[in-house]
Amino acid sequence: QVQLVESGGGVVQAGASLRLSCAPSEGSLRSYIMGWFRQTPGGERKFVASISRVAGSTSHANSVRGRFTISRDNAKDELSLQMNHLTPDDTAVYFCAASGRSGITLTNPADYNYWGQGTRVTVSS
Numbered sequence: 397q398v399q400l401v402e403s404g405g406g407v408v409q410a411g412a413s414l415r416l417s418c419a420p421s422e423g424s425l426r427s428y429i430m431g432w433f434r435q436t437p438g439g440e441r442k443f444v445a446s447i448s449r450v451a452g453s454t455s456h457a458n459s460v461r462g463r464f465t466i467s468r469d470n471a472k473d474e475l476s477l478q479m480n481h482l483t484p485d486d487t488a489v490y491f492c493a494a495s496g497r498s499g500i501t502l503t504n505p506a507d508y509n510y511w512g513q514g515t516r517v518t519v520s521s
Contacts, residue, residue, distance in 0.1 A: 397423055397510070398422060398424060398425060399420060399423060400418055400420060400425075400492050400512035401420070401421050401512055401513070402416060402417065402418050402490065402491065402492050402513065402514060402515040403416070403418075403419075404416040405489075405490060406516075406518070408482060408517075408518070408519055409520050409521075410482060410483055410484060410520065411481060412482050413478070413480045413481075414479045415476060415479070416476065416477040416490055416492075416515060417474060417475070417477075418474070419474050424473055425468065425470075425473050425474070425475060426449070427449065427496070428449065428496055428510075429447070429448060429449055429494070429496075429499060429501060429502050430468060430475045430494055431443065431444070431445065431446040431447070431492070431493045431495065431502060431503075431508060432475075432491070432493075433490070433505055434486075434490045434517075435488055435489050436487070436489075441505045443504070443505065444456070444460055444466075444477070445457065445460065445465075446466065446502050446503060447466045447475070448500045451467065451470065454467075454501065455501040460479075460486075463479065463480050463481045463482075465477070465478045475492055477490070477492075479517070482519045484519050484521045486517060486519050487517060487519050488517060489515065489517075490514060490515050491511055491512055491513075492511075493505065493508035493510060493511050494508060494510040494511075495509055497509075
């Protein structure tokens with residue numbers, strides 16, 4: 397079991413960058429496939445990016461590919477999401493998630509067992 401805590405959200409202007417982090421307050425991330433998802437008010441939780449257990453493989457949603465990069469540091473037991481060239485459409489609450497399922501990367505939120513509380517990102521035009 398793992399408890400996740402996100403940080404790094406904030407209010408920025410379009411074109412700016414932010415780096416989100418996710419660390420465990422209990423347990424460890426190392427044995428899990430990790431992912432980032434985002435959700436807007438009244439909307440579904442949508443896939444942003446996922447990374448394999450040993451950080452050899454990543455997957456990014458089409459909407460963020462080339463702008464966002466997921467990474468993990470298993471030595472520090474930390475997950476990150478580097479977000480560049482932000483646009484107002486990126487405004488959402490961002491969640492990190494951990495999955496104990498088999499596989500390389502996972503894009504379906506139903507495949508994730510553990511979720512953080514979320515960190516809000518607001519991008520103004």
